Amino acid sequence: MAEYIILGIFLLGSFLVLVAGIGLLRMPDLFLRMSATAKAGTLGTGLMVLGAAIYFNEFAIYTRAIALIAFLFVTAPVAAHMLGRAAYFDGVPLWKGTIQDDLRGHYKVTTHSLEEEIVPEKDQPHVEDEADGFEINE
Amino acid sequence: MIVEILWYVIFSFLAIGFISAFIRLAKGPHLPDRIISLDLISIMAIGFFVAYAVLYDQSSFLDVSIILAIITFLGTVAFAYYLERRV
Incomplete structure (x- = not known):
């Protein structure tokens, strides 16, 4: 039973990572691409780490997984914000439908x-x- | 059997995501596009390591992904700093 829960979490996580990749490829300008990668990519990877923590079911692994998820969720928005600000200064054009x-x-x-x-x-x-x-x- | 097929599906999702991020890395009309695709590639690599850790029952791959997360953040911040000082 637990195996199928883990597989479900992994499927959802990898699907979100796939959505992030397709969004990066298909979105029309930098800021839309960034919104796809910063949200979907982080959530997908976080779900996969959660699935690994449930699979191993040890205290040491839970600690590492929580540290990794917290680090990902804190740093990804910071990095995306810094990069978006720098790109706006750099004069990256917006999509013409803006x-x-x-x-x-x-x-x-x-x-x-x-x-x-x-x-x-x-x-x-x-x-x-x-x-x-x-x-x-x- | 169904479990094996589902693992194939998981890894093919990750692989297709990798390929599209690499296409954007090669195409990307501006420098920031390339930087975000590098960022996404390393976040996907974290997910890949975690999936391998579960598939091969090796919990030490999780340590690699923690290191990679830290390096990714520092790399993206350094690139953003460079990009902002450039103008």
């Missing part, structure tokens, strides 16, 4: 700070025009 960008014009490139009023044009991140390969159906 309807709202609250940060547009508020980041000052020279000081790397977030200003309340719109900063002048020369201080804004230089956003490239739509790059190649930006269609959903390539």
